Amino acid sequence: MIEIRSLTKRFGPVDVLRGVDLTIRPGRVTAVVGPNGAGKTTLIKAILGLARPDGGAILLDGAPVVGDGAPRGDAAVAYRARIGYMPQIARFPEQLSARALFAFVAELRGAGAGARDDELLERFDLAAHLDKPLRALSGGTRQKINAVLAFRFRPALLVLDEPTAGLDPLSSAILKDKVSAERAAGRTFILTSHVMSELEELADDVAFLVEGRVAFAGSREQLQTLTGQARLERAIAHLMLRAPIRGAGAEAAA
């Protein structure tokens, strides 16, 4: 599991994260939601090591990987071999083909000849596009390649940032099925999305961020009990309305 402890981050005059405490449970899909500017992206980037927190720590399966107590130097990056990341915008070097991209990332990960997960590749029917330069592909197709890459090396933790943005309904359904299947296989997901139906379908747990703090963290059942709303969209809207009054949700979840 992932434990985030008192994580703080400041960008110039802005306190983006003001002490985030959050536990992400293994084998579940945790949706990180919240209003714009709540710190969702920064939190995800901190987990990936892209943004450096000013204070606090992130622990993966009990071992510090970011912040206080995390290893330095070469050992500091090893944990990312367990993470697959699907960024919101897929911009690749334009001359590169998908096949070359996969090979390049495999080399960087030091991924052995172990089994690759190419289920999405087949279900998205991308075989014909593998050798074309990525610039010749549509935005949606590039986004599919992006998704394939995140799952390909069978990471234990997947971080998906607005995964279905730019995908057509069929592809979006394929991706959601894939998330459900891999979750059932024991993989852990961190998901951000503005599409409520998607969260409704996928999220087991919800972490609700407001102004750099966790205003609510817990299962959907807990969220329902707290807000009295059966549907996730209503429940989250309820949280957003109540957002200025903080604290109650976080305690209820603990």
Next chain:
Amino acid sequence: MTALSLSTTSAATSAAISDVPSDSPSAAPPTPGTVAAQVLRHGVRNLAHSRWLLGYALFFLLVTDALLRFGGGGGRALLSLVNVVLFVIPLVGLVFGTTYLHDTREFTELLLAQPVGRGALFAGLYLGLALPLALAFVVGVGLPFAWHGVGAAGELVTLGVLAGCGAALTGIFVALAFLIAVRSEDKVRGLGLAVGVWLALALLYDGLVLLGVALFADHPVERPVLGLMLANPIDLARVLLLLRFDSGALMGYTGAVFTRFFDGTLGAALAAGALAVWLAVPVALGARAFRTKDF
């Protein structure tokens, strides 16, 4: 320990995130050297298809060929080339470098989310840009000399010094471009800063030095001017090159002073050493900025 306690509360889920079939952690992680080499190879391959790089090489090819054809003799062609090189290489290194890095930012983020260290990634990205640019210049200038033939042996040495200075300037200004691109979030601002640095070092610097000398004409200014020359890599390269031509008048004011203080060998060694420092400092600063950046 917390993972253990959780497994008792939620039996349906695995205790730890890593308790799933996964091939990545078991495989040997690549060393930083391997990562840098892979990123470098990727950069070179990516640029090999770039029309900009091809155009850059062609530009030097055409200019060199024209100078050799119509400029009358290899020596004079080289002298004319020096001025082209001193203007164009810093400009292209800065502008192309800044643009390239801003354009590949999202992909750099994707690479950083892999288990690769930032130092190794920086080395790969930097060399993957600087080496192809330097090679395009060397090939572009070298080929016309190859088919027109080099006159005296001294000319060959001069050509070598030109290639070395061009490569060093490429390295320096690509490093400065990295520093600018890492520090500036906005592409247009980064580009503006890059052009500003070029204007300052390539055009304004010598003029300002000359102005200062005119203002302080009654004082002994030669030593301060010497220091100022060491502070500008373009001036250093100019001195290194023009020491080979015995034409101090073409060296700008700082160059002329320099040749009066140092004879050829000592001066060349000093200028080359200063150029090496100029290469090391921006690279180190760029690497540090890249290591601590929030993407």
